[in-house]
Every structure is written in structure tokens, then in C-alpha cells.
Amino acid sequence: MLSCKQVASLASQYLDKDTSTPLNWQIRLHLLMCANCRRFVRHLKITRTLAKNIELTDNAIDTETIWKHLQEKIQQEKSKNENNHSPENKSQE
Amino acid sequence: MDENVLITLLIAGDDKAFRYLISQYQALMLSIARAIVGDVFADEIVQESWVSVYKNIAGFEKRASLKTWLLTIVSNQAKARLRKESRMVSLDQLDGEIPGSYLDNTNFKGNGHWQHPVTSWSIESPEALLEEKQLQICINKTLNQLPPAQKAAFILRDIEQQSFEDICSILNVSASNVRVLVHRARLTLMQVIDRYQETGSC
Numbered sequence: 001m002l003s004c005k006q007v008a009s010l011a012s013q014y015l016d017k018d019t020s021t022p023l024n025w026q027i028r029l030h031l032l033m034c035a036n037c038r039r040f041v042r043h044l045k046i047t048r049t050l051a052k053n054i055e056l057t058d059n060a061i062d063t064e065t066i067w068k069h070l071q072e073k074i075q076q077e078k079s080k081n082e083n084n085h086s087p088e089n090k091s092q093e
Numbered sequence: 094m095d096e097n098v099l100i101t102l103l104i105a106g107d108d109k110a111f112r113y114l115i116s117q118y119q120a121l122m123l124s125i126a127r128a129i130v131g132d133v134f135a136d137e138i139v140q141e142s143w144v145s146v147y148k149n150i151a152g153f154e155k156r157a158s159l160k161t162w163l164l165t166i167v168s169n170q171a172k173a174r175l176r177k178e179s180r181m182v183s184l185d186q187l188d189g190e191i192p193g194s195y196l197d198n199t200n201f202k203g204n205g206h207w208q209h210p211v212t213s214w215s216i217e218s219p220e221a222l223l224e225e226k227q228l229q230i231c232i233n234k235t236l237n238q239l240p241p242a243q244k245a246a247f248i249l250r251d252i253e254q255q256s257f258e259d260i261c262s263i264l265n266v267s268a269s270n271v272r273v274l275v276h277r278a279r280l281t282l283m284q285v286i287d288r289y290q291e292t293g294s295c
């Protein structure tokens with residue numbers, strides 16, 4: 001018989017249908033008899049569902065700055081390729 | 094924006110479409126770079142990845158999804174850097190149980206049974222929980238404080254719904270480690286919900 005600790009460690013795998021058949025049965029058997037673990041697994045499942053639908057608030061992505069850097073880099077590489085003979089005397093950043 | 098439309102615009106060299114792409118994927122790419130090479134190099138890796146995306150987008154074939162393609166690029170850039178720096182980022186968040194976490198030994202009796210009853214929740218409907226603005230704030234805050242590998246594994250699995258197989262190769266970790274990372278992240282978020290149910294705050 002699995003212990004609660006074992007069930008708690010395996011709970012994600014169980015929910016992701018990632019446990020072998022015998023193990024799956026052992027977990028189910030435990031859940032039949034243990035209200036605490038039932039609640040634990042239920043809450044974990046809710047957590048997973050919640051996560052799926054969560055609106056991620058990303059710490060302010062500065063698209064324009066990233067875009068500007070990107071353009072600079074592309075320009076640098078272009079001029080490097082065009083003036084392969086002359087040494088690079090412009091240094092940016 | 095429809096992916097096919099976006100790809101067509103990108104291939105045609107539409108700047109606005111590219112800026113849109115950045116705004117959509119910068120955060121995700123950053124969490125992946127952080128998980129692989131750590132904070133110090135992550136920004137640079139993502140910046141280099143955008144250059145590579147910009148240069149190669151014209152040849153993008155729709156065999157893979159745009160997202161998969163982007164994730165592969167940032168993952169490869171980060172792995173290359175890791176080799177160059179010839180150091181391994183230790184997944185120290187895999188060592189032992191975090192004190193205070195659900196799997197902490199102190200939560201269990203000697204025979205492996207729960208020491209205390211699992212906290213009950215007054216709200217159990219996901220729909221109702223999603224309405225709770227403060228909870229969303231708490232979850233976001235916690236997510237951003239997770240160790241980088243946990244955060245990336247969790248986002249890829251539970252938010253982006255990628256397969257474990259893909260997550261392993263993107264993050265450069267073994268299959269069993271990915272599972273551990275995802276489980277740990279979920280348990281941490283579950284504790285946030287525990288606290289929210291009890292106190293109404295983080």
C-alpha cells in the first residue's frame with residue numbers, strides 16, 4: 001500500500017496519465033481510502049487547470065528597445081560584410 | 094493574429110509583424126534562456142536569437158509551428174553558450190525537498206501519512222477562482238519567483254502545453270527531471286492558492 005507521501009510525490013504524474021498501470025491502480029486504491037489525498041489530488045488538478053488559463057502579466061516587455069537593438073545588430077553585420085577590406089572603426093554600444 | 098497571416102507578413106519582411114512577434118514571445122524565450130544558461134547571459138541569448146530569427150525567417154517552412162521554431166532557436170543559442178562557457182548550470186532546485194513545501198518530511202508522520210489534514214478550500218471551481226483578480230496577481234508573482242528551470246518547465250508544460258519529450262530537449266534536462274520540476278512548481282502554486290483561500294491575499 002502506498003503512503004500519503006508517495007501519493008503526494010506521484011500526484012502530478014498520476015494527473016498527467018504518466019504512471020504505469022499497476023502504479024495507477026495502487027494510487028487509485030489509496031485515493032479510495034484516503035480523503036486527505038483525494039483532496040490533495042483534487043486541489044492539484046484545480047491548480048493545473050487554473051494555470052492553463054492564467055493571464056501571464058509579463059514584467060513590461062520593451063518591444064521597441066529590443067527591435068532597435070536588433071536593427072543595430074543587423075546594420076552592423078551588413079556594413080561589416082560590405083567593408084570587409086577596411087578595418088572596423090565604428091564601435092557601437 | 095492568425096499564425097499563417099503572421100508568417101506570411103514576417104517572410105515578406107513586415108517590421109510591424111516582427112515587433113508583434115517580439116511582444117508575443119520575448120517573455121517565453123527569456124524564461125527558457127534563463128533556465129538553460131542562467132540570468133547573466135539570458136538577455137544576450139534572446140537578443141542573439143532575435144537576430145537569428147530575423148535573418149532566417151525568410152526560409153521558414155511551415156513544417157513546425159512558429160512557436161516550436163522560436164523555442165528551438167533560443168534553446169540552441171543557449172546550449173551553444175553553455176558549451177562555450179563550459180560550465181554546467183546545476184539544477185540545484187532538484188536537490189532535496191524545499192523546506193516548507195508539500196513534500197517536506199515534516200508534513201508526514203513516520204508511516205508516511207499526512208501529519209495534518211490537507212487544507213480545505215472554500216472555492217473549488219476553477220471558473221470562480223479565475224475570477225479572483227488578487228489570486229491571479231499572487232500566482233503571477235509566485236511564478237516569477239520560481240527557480241528558473243522550474244518556471245520554464247512549468248510554463249512549457251502547463252501553459253504552453255508542450256510534450257514532455259519536447260520540453261526535455263528544449264531545456265536540456267532529463268525526462269524525470271522535467272517531471273520533478275513541473276511537480277514542484279505546481280505544488281508551490283497550490284500552496285499559494287491554499288494561502289489565498291485562507292487569507293484572501295498572497
Ligand SMILES: [Zn+2]
Pocket residue numbers: 003004007030034035036037038207
Ligand atoms: Zn493518503
